[in-house]
Amino acid sequence: MSPHRRSAPPRPPAPVPATPEYVTLAVGAPAHGGHCIARPVDDPSGRIVFVRHALPGEQVRAVMTEKNAKIWRADAVEILSASPDRVRPVWAEAGPGGVGGGELSHVALPAQRTWKRWVLADCLRRIGGAPVVEAVSALPGAEGGAVPVEPMPGEAAAEADPDPRVRARAGTGTRTRISLAVTESGEAGMHGFRSGTVLPVHELPLAVGAIQDLGLTERALWRKHFRPGMRVDAVAPSAGEPLVLLEDGGRSSRALTVLTATGRATGRRRVAEVVDAAGLGLGELHYSVHATGFWQAHREAPTVLVDRVVRGALAEEPTASGTRPGDGPLDAARMAGARVLELYSGAGLFTLPLVALTGAVRSLEGSGRAVADARRTLHEYAGAELTAGRVTPAAVAQLGRFGTGGPSGGDGADVVVLDPPRQGAGRGIIQAVAALNPRRVVMVACDPAALARDLGAFLGSGYRLAAMSALDMFPHTHHFETIAVLQRD
Known part of the structure; x- marks a missing residue:
């Protein structure tokens, strides 16, 4: 995840009706952004209202929070008919009229992941279109037009714990x-x-x-x-x-x-981060990050992402599942000389294991502070070329040409890894990546709408979707992370 996502200025206050306006709603499917699509109970074909703090299938009494020509929003303040997936919120202060950042805490964790899978499927269908839906549906385990959204290891263990108190706290205590x-x-x-x-x-x-x-x-x-x-x-x-x-x-x-x-x-301004990369055969990886710099917030995210992204990029067969029981470490001899281009590289979370395994990585990142962090971490690796600058088609074309001699036989990168900010990479960047003719591309996406657009662009540029996984790295919110592995045969 790029440092560009670290923080955003607060939005201006939404226009709220002068006096509270209440409406009784029949709640339908989830929508991207943590809402559900709802309509008035007494007018099933009436105006759509995007309601928060509700669940599909419920009837709720809601207070309108925003009304304009484009969109109506509301918060559910009374549950008239509750879903079986409703639980006591783990963070009441993020409930109706409260703070942002915990909008799904009233939803049981398994149902949260179902919610996110519905949203992923909807975005792939509406934004990606038929070619994207067909490509995803052909993957093992994909049903209903989307792959499952998987729990992080700690949440999976907590949900399976025999102690109900542990199960009730699953998904909490994760943000570093x-x-x-x-x-x-x-x-x-x-x-x-x-x-x-x-x-x-x-x-x-x-x-x-x-x-x-x-x-x-x-x-x-x-x-x-x-x-x-x-x-x-x-x-x-x-x-x-x-x-x-x-x-x-x-x-x-x-x-x-x-x-x-x-x-x-x-006077301390830096923190040390340690990532377990034993599944890749690298043991512990050590990073130096400025205290104000970006780092993955979920306590398990760096380890899980490194394992899945690096194995996805370098394993002989494309995968987005990471190290599985029975898998050995990656074959360093086979990967030696592979040329990797990494875009939106942040503080070097993926750069370190990639260069340790291949010996040659070029990275491009827009945040100068993040590149300075990566240089501190990677100062011993001569094969790591770290560049600070905007990710543009011209920059991709320039950095992605390594000269002849790589495993693919051409002069372009053999593998491209990209982890763009929330708005995605965009068609221009994807076309520039495709022009390098890498045999494999690994893309990390934190927004399903941007993922759908970018997948469509890659498929239109001659790549096939070889693997995909989705991770519930942000429990009790609507956010999740997706990894897509694309291959050119």
């Missing part, structure tokens, strides 16, 4: 990075959904234990540092103590203060 804002009264808070208003929060159930133990929402230790409008980030790396980052001032000149877990100022 969280962002807060300070309210006008000096409390820790978060922005309301589609709003510039900061609402106070009193619990952080999705954060890992090391962040929850800081007590950012309740301890006076932190309140004395907070100023209205301040941004507060908590970082809990896989190695070392957590840090609290305070950013104050305007967007163009934010002053950064870094505090230890005990609230003391520190």
Whole structure:
């Protein structure tokens, strides 16, 4: 995931009716973005309302939150007929009228993954069209036009635990990075959904234990540092103590203060991350990341993504499933000399294992800070050429030409790995990648709509979809990650 996704400015407040307007809705299928498609109970063919905090098949009483010529939105505030998949929300403060970021916490985890699979299938059908649906449907395990959305290992284990208390907490305590804002009264808070208003929060159930133990929402230790409008980030790396980052001032000149877990100022600006790559035969991988830099937020995401993406890129047979029982490490001798182009490479999460296995990776990333992080991590690898700059068709064409001598016999990259920001790579970048004629492309996507568009462009450029997997890396939200492996035979 590219650093471009780390944060976005809050949206301006949505237009809300002057007086509360309530409507009784029959709730239908999920829609991309965490809503369900609903219509008034007394007018089944009436205007579509995108309702949050509901479930397919329910009848709800909802309050309108936005009405304009293009879209109507509402929050379900009373459940008149409940779905069997409804559970007690794990984060009530992200419920109706609350903060964004936990919009599916009222949905049982298996049903959340079904929800996301429906959304994936819908995007592939509506945006990708028939060629994409046919390509996905031909994959093993794909039903209904989409692959299953898989739980992360920790969530799968928690859901199978015999202790009901463990099962009830599944999907919580996973985030190693969280962002807060300070309210006008000096409390820790978060922005309301589609709003510039900061609402106070009193619990952080999705954060890992090391962040929850800081007590950012309740301890006076932190309140004395907070100023209205301040941004507060908590970082809990896989190695070392957590840090609290305070950013104050305007967007163009934010002053950064870094505090230890005990609230003391520190000059520490970097964190160490360790990724288990034993399945690839690489043991532990060590990264150095700036405290404000982008890193995958789910505690297991770096390990799972490295295993799946690198094996997908370099295994003899294309796969998006990662290391399976009985699989051996990747054959380094077979991969030696393979030329890899990596786009939107971030802080080098994939670059390190790719160059360790092949000896030759060229990467391109738009964030200078992320490239500086990657250079610190990869300084011992002469075959890693790290470039800071925008990913453009011209840049892809220039960096992707390695000269003759690679396994494919041409002068272009043998393998391309790309992990674009939420809006996807786009047709121009994909055409530039296809012009290099790599035998394999691995694409990571965090938005199903962008994935559908980009898959359509790759299929139209002579590639076939060889493998795909979807990962529920963001439980209790509508987000998920997809890995697609494309092959040119």
